[in-house]
Amino acid sequence: MDGNGRWARQRGLSRAEGHRQGVKALKPVVKEASRLGIRVLTVFAFSTENWQRPPEEVDALMALLVEFLRSETLELKAEGVLIRTIGAIDDLPPVSLAALHWASQETATQSRMILNLALNYGSRDEIVRAVNRWMAQRHPADEPELTESALTAQLDTVGLPDPDLLIRSSGELRLSNFMLWQCAYAEIYITETLWPDFGPDELRRALDDYRHRQRRFGRIG
Ligand code: IPE
Numbered sequence: 073m074d075g076n077g078r079w080a081r082q083r084g085l086s087r088a089e090g091h092r093q094g095v096k097a098l099k100p101v102v103k104e105a106s107r108l109g110i111r112v113l114t115v116f117a118f119s120t121e122n123w124q125r126p127p128e129e130v131d132a133l134m135a136l137l138v139e140f141l142r143s144e145t146l147e148l149k150a151e152g153v154l155i156r157t158i159g160a161i162d163d164l165p166p167v168s169l170a171a172l173h174w175a176s177q178e179t180a181t182q183s184r185m186i187l188n189l190a191l192n193y194g195s196r197d198e199i200v201r202a203v204n205r206w207m208a209q210r211h212p213a214d215e216p217e218l219t220e221s222a223l224t225a226q227l228d229t230v231g232l233p234d235p236d237l238l239i240r241s242s243g244e245l246r247l248s249n250f251m252l253w254q255c256a257y258a259e260i261y262i263t264e265t266l267w268p269d270f271g272p273d274e275l276r277r278a279l280d281d282y283r284h285r286q287r288r289f290g291r292i293g
């Protein structure tokens with residue numbers, strides 16, 4: 073959900089205010105995705121690299137996360153949304169963690185759409201944690217080598233399909249350590265729109281673009 077800072081700067085506002093508007097933009101997009109029949113929507117909310125931002129900004133982001141969960145979880149639940157996470161969430165502040173546990177328990181039986189929050193998420197970190205888990209759990213006699221399916225089963229995204237569409241806001245042309253493994257064949261859609269201005273109409277534009285893609289997965293057309 074990139075572009076909050078630039079959105080704020082263009083208006084002479086603080087970065088924290090940009091993030092506040094960014095969080096506001098989220099609910100309508102989640103609801104529209106659910107309405108359109110999207111089964112899984114992952115939002116990249118906080119990366120393993122974002123800890124390197126000024127502490128006030130990190131604190132503001134963490135506070136907004138808790139605020140979002142407290143104010144929106146029940147409404148999202150009523151829409152059939154299940155909330156889950158990817159990332160090393162145990163390293164988040166205890167209040168954030170408590171709010172996440174509450175939101176995921178509260179929505180655990182919903183099945184219309186999964187809202188997957190990437191928090192303290194970095195794809196390289198995820199892969200290393202996955203390999204370490206695999207090594208700790210394997211029985212060397214029957215599993216001498218790691219396989220693609222064995223690694224997939226240890227990733228934070230276990231149980232989720234690979235993304236079909238990756239939407240990048242604010243015009244950046246990079247993956248920024250997001251689902252490097254899972255996005256092997258994701259279609260990429262880039263919009264100049266800054267995240268706080270990203271709304272349901274922009275989501276529909278991205279999906280419309282996606283509908284015209286020919287996905288070959290390495291085969292011929
Ligand atoms: C939000 O946008 C990303 C988060 C960490 C939530 P940015 O804060 O990266 O916005 P820009 O890139 O400065 O515009």
Ligand code: MG
Binds near residue numbers: 075
């Ligand atoms: Mg950015």
